[in-house]
Amino acid sequence: MSLSRDKNSNNSKGPKLLRGSGKIFLPIRLERVSCGERGGVIALIVLFLPVAVLSIGIVADLGLVFTARRSVQAACDLGVLAGCQELDWELLAQGLVVIKPVEGETTAIEIARANLEGMKNILFDMHLRATVSNRFQDEPGITLEADFKVQTYFLRWLPGFKEGIEFHIVSESAVVERKKW
Numbered sequence: 001m002s003l004s005r006d007k008n009s010n011n012s013k014g015p016k017l018l019r020g021s022g023k024i025f026l027p028i029r030l031e032r033v034s035c036g037e038r039g040g041v042i043a044l045i046v047l048f049l050p051v052a053v054l055s056i057g058i059v060a061d062l063g064l065v066f067t068a069r070r071s072v073q074a075a076c077d078l079g080v081l082a083g084c085q086e087l088d089w090e091l092l093a094q095g096l097v098v099i100k101p102v103e104g105e106t107t108a109i110e111i112a113r114a115n116l117e118g119m120k121n122i123l124f125d126m127h128l129r130a131t132v133s134n135r136f137q138d139e140p141g142i143t144l145e146a147d148f149k150v151q152t153y154f155l156r157w158l159p160g161f162k163e164g165i166e167f168h169i170v171s172e173s174a175v176v177e178r179k180k181w
């Protein structure tokens with residue numbers, strides 16, 4: 001590396017101050033050390049760009065998976081709450097709190113499906129099962145189970161995620177008998 005003085009520079013020592021600008025002018029010119037480093041930035045970009053895109057894609061897929069799981073959980077919760085309202089009014093008049101099994105299960109599944117209608121392009125292989133339990137020693141309740149897969153876009157290229165990510169969601173709700181008015 002060679003340092004050379006500008007041709008117009010005087011033999012005065014130290015940097016020159018240009019008048020009126022407040023900037024220091026250095027009359028030293030640095031020459032390029034090596035020409036073999038050209039294109040190094042492009043090589044780094046070529047190596048880093050696919051890793052960055054894949055990382056962003058994986059984060060987006062994981063966000064999609066967690067959002068889908070929360071949405072299915074909320075839809076199942078709404079379904080079991082709606083199913084618990086299908087009480088047998090004749091038995092309730094006699095003092096027994098009982099959920100109608102067929103109506104409760106049907107209502108729970110229908111409400112959950114209606115709330116998941118907008119997610120058909122993300123969720124697939126959706127199976128909903130509802131069960132009413134009318135045990136007289138306990139409070140009657142409904143359990144709704146959902147099995148589904150979430151289709152991912154970037155994670156499907158990784159081993160084990162080609163078919164999507166499977167989930168099993170369980171929601172439960174019970175009718176609590178009021179003891180005190």
